[in-house]
Amino acid sequence: xxxxxxxxxxxxxxxxxxxxxxxxxxxxxxxxxxxxxxxxxxxxxxxxxxxxxxxxxxxxxxxxxxxxxxxxxxxxxxxxxxxxxxxxxxxxxxxxxxxxxxxxxxxxxxxxxxxxxxxxxxxxxxxxxxxxxxxxxxxxxxxxxxxxxxxxxxxxxxxxxxxxxxxxxxxxxxxxxxxxxxxxxxxxxxxxxxxxxxxxxxxxxxxxxxxxxxxxxxxxxxxxxxxxxxxxxxxxxxxxxxxxxxxxxxxxxxxxxxxxxxxxxxxxxxxxxxxxxxxxxxxxxxxxxxxxxxxxxxxxxxxxxxxxxxxxxxxxxxxxxxxxxxxxxxxxxxxxxxxxxxxxxxxxxxxxxxxxxxx
Amino acid sequence: xxxxxxxxxxxxxxxxxxxxxxxxxxxxxxxxxxxxxxxxxxxxxxxxxxxxxxxxxxxxxxxxxxxxxxxxxxxxxxxxxxxxxxxxxxxxxxxxxxxxxxxxxxxxxxxx
Numbered sequence: 001x002x003x004x005x006x007x008x009x010x011x012x013x014x015x016x017x018x019x020x021x022x023x024x025x026x027x028x029x030x031x032x033x034x035x036x037x038x039x040x041x042x043x044x045x046x047x048x049x050x051x052x053x054x055x056x057x058x059x060x061x062x063x064x065x066x067x068x069x070x071x072x073x074x075x076x077x078x079x080x081x082x083x084x085x086x087x088x089x090x091x092x093x094x095x096x097x098x099x100x101x102x103x104x105x106x107x108x109x110x111x112x113x114x115x116x117x118x119x120x121x122x123x124x125x126x127x128x129x130x131x132x133x134x135x136x137x138x139x140x141x142x143x144x145x146x147x148x149x150x151x152x153x154x155x156x157x158x159x160x161x162x163x164x165x166x167x168x169x170x171x172x173x174x175x176x177x178x179x180x181x182x183x184x185x186x187x188x189x190x191x192x193x194x195x196x197x198x199x200x201x202x203x204x205x206x207x208x209x210x211x212x213x214x215x216x217x218x219x220x221x222x223x224x225x226x227x228x229x230x231x232x233x234x235x236x237x238x239x240x241x242x243x244x245x246x247x248x249x250x251x252x253x254x255x256x257x258x259x260x261x262x263x264x265x266x267x268x269x270x271x272x273x274x275x276x277x278x279x280x281x282x283x284x285x286x287x288x289x290x291x292x293x294x295x296x297x298x299x300x301x302x303x304x305x306x307x308x309x310x311x312x313x314x315x316x317x318x319x320x321x322x323x324x325x326x327x328x329x330x331x332x333x334x335x336x337x338x339x340x341x342x343x344x345x346x347x348x349x350x351x352x353x354x355x356x357x358x359x
Numbered sequence: 360x361x362x363x364x365x366x367x368x369x370x371x372x373x374x375x376x377x378x379x380x381x382x383x384x385x386x387x388x389x390x391x392x393x394x395x396x397x398x399x400x401x402x403x404x405x406x407x408x409x410x411x412x413x414x415x416x417x418x419x420x421x422x423x424x425x426x427x428x429x430x431x432x433x434x435x436x437x438x439x440x441x442x443x444x445x446x447x448x449x450x451x452x453x454x455x456x457x458x459x460x461x462x463x464x465x466x467x468x469x470x471x
Contacts, residue, residue, distance in 0.1 A: 228437065231416035235445070238420065248422075255420045256396045263392075263413075316409040316417070321393030328397075 050217045051177055052138035057131050060140070060173040061154045061163030068093040069102065071121035075110040078102045078120055091153055092124045096160035098153055100124030130155050133162055137174075140165060216240070220274045222265040222289075227315055230266040233274045234259035237285070244278060247353055253329035254283050257347045260322040261287035267312045269342065281355035282331075285347045293339035301327065301335070360466055362448050365404065365425055368462050371452035375439035379448050381424040383467070388460050392417040406459050410434050415441045415449065423447060429456045 068091045069078050078090055082104065089103040102124045110116040110123055131140055131152045143152060144167055151166040218240065220233035238255040246254075258274060265272045265287055272289030294300045306320030313319075323345070327333040332348035360383040366373055385400025390409050395417050403423040407414050410432040418426045426442070428434060431453040442449040452459060 228412060231413060231420075235416060235419055252420070252422065259417070259420045260393065260396065315411055316390055316392040316407075316413055319391045319393045321391075321397065325393055325396055 048178075049138075050219075051174075051181060052141065053136045055137040055173065055177065056133065057135045057137060057140050057154055057165060058133035058163070060137060060169050061131075061133065061165040062169055063154075063163035066091070066093075066161070066164055069120055070094050071099055071119065071124075073120050074117055075102065075107060075120055075123055076116045079107045079110075079116065082107065088150060091161060091164065092120050093161055096162075098128070098130070098155065098159075098161040100126040101128060101153070128153065131165060132156070137170065140170060144170070215277075215279045216244075217275065217277045220262075220276075222262055222272055222274055224266065224269065224271040226266060230263055231259055233262050233276075237274075237276045240276070240278065241283065244354075246283070246351060250283075250349060250351065254285065254347075254349050256329050257326040257349075258285045260326045261285060261345055261347070263317050264322045264345075265289045267315075267317055272342065282351055283349045285349075287343075287345040289342045289344075291340045291342040293341055294337040294343055295339055297335055297337050360404075360463070360470060362425055362450075364466065365427065365463075366450055368466050369427060369450065369452040369454055369459050371427060371450040371454075374434060374449050374451050375442035376426075376446060376448040377443070379424060379446075383424065383463075386460070386463055386467075387423075388456055395421060404463070406456055406463075408432065408456055410438060412438050412441045414438070415445060415447055418447050419445045425450060427452050427459060429454055429459060 067081060067085050067087060069081060071092055071094065073092075081090055082088065082102075089101050091098055092100040092102060099121070102120050106123055106125065107116070110118070115123060129143065129147055129149065129152060131143060131154045133154050133156050140152070143149075151164055153161055154163040154165055156162045218236070220236065222230065222233065234255050237258045238251055241251040241254060258276065262274050265274070269289035270291045272287065275284075275286040275288070277284040277286070301323050303321060303324045306318050309318070323335070326345065326347055329349075330347035331350045332346070334346040335343065337343040360368075361381065362373065362379050365371065365383070381402055383404045384402030385398065386404045386406065387395055387398050387400070388406040389395050390407050392409070392413055395403075395405060395407075398421060401422065403418070403421055405414070405418050405423045405426045406429065407426065408429050410428050412435070414426055414428070415438060417423075425448045427450045429452050431451060434449070434451060439449060454462070
């Protein structure tokens with residue numbers, strides 16, 4: 001879904017230059033996808049990208065005790081309100097309707113111009129940039145980057161004011177969510193990143209009602225030569241699929257591919273990641289490493305061909321079956337490799353039962 | 360053939376993973392984990408000489424009902440921990456893999 005900046009118009013007031021400057025900045029900037037400020041959305045870890053897409057503006061906004069004034073309040077009243085509450089702007093609201101914003105700049109100009117005793121409705125900014133509550137957090141971050149404002153009013157679909165979001169609100173929620181995500185990735189007990197009892201037989205799935213989240217994504221870091229931990233990602237993926245109620249035979253195929261690719265990254269590459277995406281009709285496993293790349297991909301895909309050393313073979317791997325096994329179980333298989341940049345392998349699995357349930 | 364039968368038949372010891380009432384569906388004797396992953400059978404009894412965490416993780420991926428390590432090989436503590444965590448019975452046997460295969464074949468033949 002594409003969101004564009006929402007600008008409520010109704011007059012031209014003191015912040016016009018600032019708004020125009022902000023608009024110019026936005027148009028001059030190269031078009032970029034949602035992501036962290038200053039980025040093109042392509043370079044961040046997928047975990048963060050997923051977080052920024054999953055969280056909505058309504059998850060971070062302050063939706064209670066919103067400090068506001070009405071149109072007939074004086075600028076002096078607004079000034080005292082801002083001073084008491086240590087804030088740099090107040091929305092002008094009646095009922096749930098947003099009419100404008102009085103900012104600290106409006107107050108300064110009112111003091112200089114001698115209209116501090118006049119009503120807010122005469123001097124408030126009415127050309128407003130607002131956020132919508134269902135926008136992904138990624139877009140809110142882009143707004144903070146592209147505009148000079150420190151906070152944005154948040155509207156619902158009925159155009160009612162439902163909250164205010166500031167950079168501090170965003171930081172607070174992001175820190176909390178990233179901490180949770182980090183704990184999960186580090187395999188804290190009871191999280192999908194950890195090995196779970198019963199995962200082998202899909203017992204977890206049979207105990208509870210299958211859940212069908214429309215979209216979920218997880219990324220696992222795979223460290224070079226770390227055979228102690230290799231396989232944890234595949235086991236976690238298997239657990240996720242069991243929890244989602246996916247058919248056991250398909251779970252096994254996906255787990256086999258994830259495991260083979262995870263081991264491949266561990267024993268053949270400089271390290272990399274396994275990304276798992278589950279949506280309404282398919283599961284995708286993407287294995288990406290940091291090099292050294294495969295010189296002859298066709299050769300590597302043949303059964304029994306391997307560059308593994310004796311140490312790897314002594315650990316039960318290196319039989320040259322990894323890539324061909326992954327290809328055998330996947331509905332769609334693709335591999336791209338460049339020397340020395342690295343290799344990316346994609347395996348897709350159709351989930352017909354899940355697609356039917358989604359319908 | 361269940362866990363108790365496996366332990367008894369192979370003169371083995373259940374060292375981790377706990378008891379289970381699952382029965383053997385397919386027997387796989389292999390030390391190459393990719394070969395194990397190739398097998399499509401259910402309720403696999405994995406006979407191996409590989410005493411490592413990866414033998415248990417591989418068993419988990421294919422939904423194996425038991426892993427037997429042969430020649431009384433010392434089992435790493437982490438291997439037992441992974442077996443306990445994933446709930447996969449881990450048996451240590453003094454027999455060679457070949458002898459285990461023969462005994463299991465005889466047992467299953469009698470069981471019909």
